[in-house]
Amino acid sequence: MSGNPVMVELDREISKTPAGYPTMPGYEPGRPGMQDAGSSRFDPHATAHRPQETAPGTAPMDQFEDAYRAPAADAVNTGRMTYDDVIVKTGSMFALVLLGAVVAWFGIRMSPSLAVPLVFGGMIASLILAMVNIFSKTIRPGLIAAYAVAEGLMLGAFSLLFEFLYPGIVLQAVIATFVVIGVALVLFASGKVRYTSRTNRFVLIGLLSVLGYNLVNMVLVWTGAITTPFGLGSITVLGIPLGVIVGGLAIVIGTYSLIGDFDVAKRGVEAGVPAVFAWRVAFGITVTAVWIYVEVLRLLAILRSAAGD
Template sequence: MAFGGNPVFRGKNFRSAVTTAPPVPHAPYGQQPYGQQNPYGQQSPYGQPYGQQAPYGQMSPEQLDQMYKAPSAGPVETGRMTYDDVIMKTLACLGFVVVGAAVTLFVPAGAAMGLMVLGAIGGFVLALVNSFKREPVAGLILAYAALEGLFLGGITRVIDGIAPGVGFQAVLGTVAVAGVTLALYKSGKVRATPGLMKFFLIAIVGYLAFSLVNLGLVMFGVVSSPWGLRGMTIMGIPLGVIVGLIAVVLAAISLILDFNSIEQGVRAGAPRRFAWTAAFGLTVTLVWLYTEILRLLAIFNSND
């Protein structure tokens, strides 16, 4: 079973929840699973525990026919993760991101910078905490989303001051890339194959190495451009645009792998609480995608 390149889905806790989840029982809807005692301990008039079917040998043909026609218990009744759970919890996380971003977009500039730094540090810390916790905690995941919103709102405010309209374009770009990626995945045109996973892991290591080197050059003043090596041009094209496009493609691949991990979790009957883990993983990828598109647009506009 292949899990996403996102460390949230590759982590031990989510993998364990998916691979060790017991099969979903198929007792008739509204009835106790076979062999399970009725919590009220009541007896039926026929000597069987209330809510349970009599042994097959003692059941009438009408009772057997009714039992086999009854719908099976679904994921909701058995406490399993569903796509609706993941969607609703992801929307909740994105809602907290939007609220956090709105705060830094509308407070005074000085306060916005302080909140942006708080969001960057706090979001990084909570990302690590949520990634390694044995059980997902909704409050911590929503707190991460709010802190990331503070950071994204602050950085958007800074860049939008240099190139007006870039923030709105980045939002549209993120929605477009995520929507197209989901549509392609659902259509079956792109799948999370082992080859795609291998390519992603190799490419992301190279991208992270480049980013760390670039950050070091900027911090120590080796290069004068605020974008570092990204500000260089190759055949008239800023290196940052080329790297940014590669990063957007990698983020889209990460979404494909995330969708595959969620699909595997739903099929395996992972416990319902891990829908929060899935929502957290998607939020991490979408935040990364938005950041890369925002930076790509900023570099592109600064070289017009």
């Protein structure tokens, strides 16, 4: 199970899909005439009453030729999710986020008055679309793509503000985010880090703690109770800004959450869930990657602010 709430529905689908059985149209585990994939027991009664239309070795050649020319029963024919599906759709989501970010970035540079509408409009739209996609029982690729664009608009405007305050920080954050994603993928692929139930509890508790901290910090800053640039994040603990400590913890949690996303994707492919769930996986990975990017960007800003840049 993944700590990412986006993956909950996929976890349920995996639990309903018998391991090794593809969920393809017309397939029903246990239906007469369909032998278990893991069973090799020979049933003499299964063939004893089967009518034999053609004697062995006397089938017409055109039947053999038709069978030879027929396409293989690959993932497209069976309707199963594959790693290729996940990679392509996740790449498409990243591309849509980038497209939205580029539009917002250059739009604000040409018309600075668009900054506030794009930040808050993109934030509200992406939040609504995220909730709809998370709680919807039906996977809607169009709404998932719309979320990516809305998230990109918000990130583009948000990033430009930080770039104005700390030149070069966006490129640093993008590189650092992809490094984190790469590390998570390598750790997962190597098997050195496994996503267990204990890890899932750590991610859930950590996620709720970071979200609670951010909400309290946002309220304190908006109400003027704290006037420092990063609110509670500017307070030092043993000489270290609190924002650096929380940001580092958030990135670690995001990394483990990403490993959990990869784990769900792997189990989904092995269970043979429907191909449409690749959109759910891509959506979950994108949500986690965006969160990591925002935390990295904020962490770098606090560090540069503390350094007097």
